[in-house]
Amino acid sequence: MTILLSMPCVGCLRRSRGLVLLRTAALGVQTRNYSRNETSPLEYLHQSVVPSMHYQKSLPRLPIPKLEDTMRRYLAAQRPLLDDDQFRTIEKLAQDFQSGVGKQLHEELVAQDKINKHTSYISGPWFDMYLSARESVVLNFNPFMSFNLDPNTKYNDQLIRATNMVCSAVRFMKTLRAGLLEPEVFHLNPAKSDTDRFKKLIRWVPSSLSWYGAYMVNAYPLDMSQYFRLFNSTRIPKCGGDKLFTNEKGRHLLIMRKGNMYVFDIVDRDGNLVKPAEIQSHLQYILSDPTPAPTFPLGVLTSENRDVWAGLRERLIAAGNAEKLNLIDSAIFCLCLDDETMRDHIDISHNMLHGDGCNRWYDKSFSIILTKDGQAAINFEHSWGDGVAVLRFQNEIFKDTTEKPLVHPGSVAAAVDSASAVHRLDFRMNSELENGIIKAKEKFDSAVSELTIDAMEFKKGGKNQLKKSKLSPDAIAQLAFQMGFLRQHGQTVSTYESCSTAAFKHGRTETIRPATSYTKQCSHAFVCQPGQHSVEQLQAMLQECSKYHGQLTKEAAMGQGFDRHLFAMRCLAKSKGHALPGLYTDPAYAAINHNILSTSTLTSPAVNLGGFAPVVPDGFGIGYGVHDDWIGCNVSSYPARNVHEFLQCVHKSLEDIFTVLDGKPLS
Template sequence: MASLLPVRCVASQRKSRINLRTALGITKQNYSSKKGSPLMHHQKSLPRLPIPKLEDTVRRYLAAQRPLLDGDQFRRTEKIAHAFQSGVGKRLQEELVAQDKNNTHTSYVSEPWLNWFLSIRYSTMLTNPFMVFNPDPKTEYNDQLVRATNMVCSAVRFMKTLQAGLQEPGVSHLNLTKSDTDDFQRVARWAPSFLSRPLDMSPFFRLFNSTRIPKRRVDELFTDEKARHLLVMRKGNMYVFDIVDRDGNSVTPAEVQSHLKYILSDPTPAAAFPLGVLTSENRDVWAGLRDKLIAAGNAEDLQIVDGALFCLSLDDDIMRDRIHLSHNMMHGDGCNRWFDKSITIILTKDGQASISHEHSWGDGLAVLVFQNEIFEETTERPLVHPGSAAAAAVDSASAVRRLQFNLDSELENGIKKAKENFDSLVSTLTIDAMEFKKGGKALLKKSKLSPDAVAQLAFQMGFLRQYGQTAVACETCSTAAFRHGRTDSIWSVTLQTQRCSHAFVFQPGRHSVEQLQAMLSECSTRHRQLIKEVIMGQGFDSHLLALEYLAHSEGEAVHGLFTDPAHTAIILDSSTLTSPAMDFAGFAPNTHDGFGLTYSIFDDWIGCTASSYPTRNVHEFLQCVHKSLEDIFTVLEGKTLG
């Protein structure tokens, strides 16, 4: 703000800045140190998400279906799609465009996407993504109490920075060497951005104090911005304490440490009827049980849970390996989680940490920004240290309250049944991981190939190698460069990837190295085109969802386009995330016939975490993916396949 101050002596300028910071309450205890534009600085200037032309969406949809169908199947799907385009689809498109013109504050996909998520009736806990933190490089700071205290304090500082409008907005840098710099950040608050694309920050208000509330047919989102307490879970028991005082200041790190130490030392046995497991139930079943909980006199305590800033789950387990860690962070034992909270920070006995987030309110962008800030601050500027004593004068026994719920026999039976259903479901889930160490981003870029295209090709090639089929493969792609944009899907199976996969898997000896290299280049070029279309708001998946939602809201019968067998469930459901704060991430498949894939591409290696149910063999699949990557890199090195 210096350029807006009147000219005065240096001492006066310094005094004015100090007074301004004091007036805003910007203290080291309350706020993270920020230097760039305020969070919503670019929000009003964000472009609106365009509605694609209906004929373009139909064309792209059919292009995505072409490699998945035989001749007769494709002709049938083509006929259905063209009938939709010239008939009911044309009218729905006109209505969608008209509605969009009357709702310029948002995007045409915002309501359909939210409704889709909140209408899911099956258990949502396994589709909640988890993102595992890297360990603190200073190993002594991975002590459970020390790391939990630092993370809670950092999270509160992030929240208060966010509420004060001082959190920097997310930016997609188009040229990192020019725009991801301190100088650019200083300039960006005063001038339009020509070197980067600001991202939509609207989901951030649901990051804290928010919970998904189960309701019959369609759930609701609840946010209590006035709440000042943290929810802590241990052994299925639920504790709360204030982490912001009545004046709006964060409580001291020593107090937080004292309260968490008190909870970790609490001799109360594991909850006989852990309420958290109810959040893993079928949504309609959970809605009915919640109504019974309220009728039994638990409304006030449920609202305390719902309004908590976030949930901290303190687990007593020590992680054996990456697979054990994945299962723990995805679902745990079901008792020490509240899967409906917007975000949950999970800390194991040995200090392994993760963030799990409920998916309806937003996508990975806000959570990743949060995770990056937490990791940077706790590893570079920790507020408590190993061996530091908790505040001696703090009365944690009075400050910490363990919630106790009134349960009748019907509710107890409901909790028992929920636990049985939870155990049955997670027992069918298998998780495995793969690390390909023979090459990565550096060699792929040197070969002028898109690293993401090669990863997607390896998944398709691996499935073909394992099952002899081409499967529906979709990759999540953010549309957050638009106002209230969410995500869309890149349907990554193309005629080019189909041809290339068959050549590598079934006919390697029939093609020269040069021919195989040319096929890889064609796949990459086509994939880049698909990414560009989706990033620019020209994907077909969200558009079709919006049209279907509009028809449903008007009480129309579902058109054959949406019941066509070609409009099928995704088999290879994937998402890529890479961050200095994150070790790896994961989620469960959305269908019992699919794989849930998260992957990261580094300069010299590629990693993937995959999950499946018994219909698919995830171990064999990752072996096939690894073999596919080996073949691809062998060809890129100019060698023939054996």
């Protein structure tokens, strides 16, 4: 089963009416083939004519919306969620906010933004939001994206695939750091902008003007400021607020197997990739190591509450483990070698999203997980970035390992002394640390036991038919979720769809609000009023939903949503020690930010599955993909919701939608 999806906060690029639409929910990117110079040395994936960060200096700044636009959009998003009395209450609160304290906060935010022209108004508050969160990163923040299997099945051997992925990862890192990685650009007219001629020209345009040169030919460079956190980076737990740590001097890889941790160098003293045959030898040594799983697996501590983990980390350091922790934190990335084989796509989802808690270090910027049967995935910590860099990395790694693998079936590992090169990390423990690990494992097991994942494939239509009907495929998928929830629970609820603002300097994400007055009316017509509307009336409602969703998407991509603006003003009020205005303390504000439907989409030739947990206990985590002739969903829930029934309701909703599009009345 192949379902292409995503998780929150990852970049997706689409074209709609000539505008760059950066939809991220979790992972969506319209991938492109990054050309490789076939004469590139072993050390690099390719050698871009245009320096990697050439456009960074001249990227436009993320706009702060007008306050009146934010309040209008906020009220429009609240309307389908509230009854008349509730809506009148928030209308009055919004009016008071706009003419009073909100006006002052907005002006202060604009003034701050003018002083800090090197960044965006949302970047600082967004980092703080993630790093100050005290919940476990597992299920609450870290998503996963699994790789497709190598088309050449012989290369899916765990050792072969692990070696090739490590080598390709180093090549990507070196290409990036040498400034040779092709810049991330969305091309509306590739025939003009994605050409050698244009690249040779634009490279000579000063970086302070280069964005404008790309814009003149309908090309939109994207922010790449998050890329430097990809490697040698870790989230360090601190009481009250974590820190991001990066040490680019680290030359070693962190490997986990059976809960044991190992390190060895994958870059030599000259900065070159260690010979692939030597890397293969070292990984073979680890895979054959008879050392049993530790009684107290340290990795499970990274699944703890962040304050609890911060305290235990201090105990670890006091016990004499500082140097070993530094080796973990400064490792280029983490490779998790699992001894399990995967039964099906649901088994893959559970293993790659959370696993057993023992063979993971969830705080690393990213980990590549490889099972016994060659299934591979990336699990990444979310505070440092929104996944745009991770997906680019994954696309490049898949392309490189499948087209230009450096080791092959039958390749002989180098005859080197792996026992000396590979170091297993032994930690000094005491009873307090051991008890902390036991409690962390108990909490982890309890949390993941509550999570259910199920998947659905709708095979009766997809992108092709929707486009023929002049409907947005994403809008129709989102409508199906609204109809499905209404069918299951009889109500319209707060829904989140993330949109990347990477078209701007230090852009993060904006929220699309798919639950609208249009989707509410349409859902009720399909679900609650069968037979009361003609086929033509239902088709007209579908068109209205699609048109309005497209408008919301374009606004969000251009930084013209309302969620981030309101969030930034709220953070500003708190930082000044002011009491929160009534707009923020009203139950309606809490309700719209209690996202029962958290949704995300992805299609990529590298990615098979993607997933994340619900963001609230009574919610669904919905990863989905709309393909040419089918639609797939990978959905998670906790016991408060029945994910199996929900997917049946979504399937029924899609059947009804495509029946109407075929010109047939609902049965």
